[in-house]
Amino acid sequence: MLSMKTQYAFKALMYLAQKDNGEPILIAEIAEKKNIPLKFLENILLELKKAGVLDSKKGKGGGYFFNQRPTDVRLAKIMRLIEGPIALLPCVSLNFYQKCKNCDERHCGLSNVMKEVRDATLLILENKTVADIAFINI
Amino acid sequence: MLSMKTQYAFKALMYLAQKDNGEPILIAEIAEKKNIPLKFLENILLELKKAGVLDSKKGKGGGYFFNQRPTDVRLAKIMRLIEGPIALLPCVSLNFYQKCKNCDERHCGLSNVMKEVRDATLLILENKTVADIAFINI
DNA sequence: GTTATATGCTTTCGATGAAGACGCAATATG
């Protein structure tokens, strides 16, 4: 399961993309509408800003808004940014690889299965963007 | 990423299945060969025993062995047992479902994507067993 | 029945994650 931080990040981005009209949106508004602890959300949005996904404006009329276009922000990127590895094991992670002690990947059934899971997951998360989760047409 | 506990559980089961000849195997042996903290492993194996996957024998010549056949133990079952939900969001979990506040699943793009991820993951983990990760034929 | 061997159970400790409290810094408006 995703950490609360990552879940909140996704929900906040979804909300931002839905209301996106160029105008900054208050942290407090997102927090209230999406049921996210305020100070926790501040932290999350700040990370997304430092990563270049969002930008912010201080003072009256300030708030958060997109720096990149929602259609350009892949879900996999957000996952890696906030959550860390997408793979279930360190030895099958593309971006956070760590070798297993006492286990040879080339002959390891476990890592093989987890590689399958990783690929299936990435196929989805690399091809969906923030825009995709914001607007749903049934 | 999986918790250390779950990673250890998988590795221990893999080792047990590989050496399975009916004879009990020492916790200490698994711990050493798979680089798992001893007392932590004791705990994990105990949980697997209580769940009916493994069984144990005390005293000299004791240790752990399979209660069910490795071909009958699906990886998804172990995941749910040790890790908890397989889904990335509580609102898309089959076995640990929890409703999202302020978010309607029927019109939520995020939960839709995560449902796709869950299904892709389950398709793999429900069809692979402990026996599959123990014996690898390249 | 005594002893060596193993598992079973409880407690403890530090590290990390989730969340809240308080104050500081920047900016729009007048």
Add this chain to the structure above:
DNA sequence: CATATTGCGTCTTCATCGAAAGCATATAAC
């Protein structure tokens, strides 16, 4: 400049996780 608004920074608290230690219990072997 004065003030209200809003994002930023730091410190504290609480729960959970990873890991280790210590003692208790069961059993095979002699």
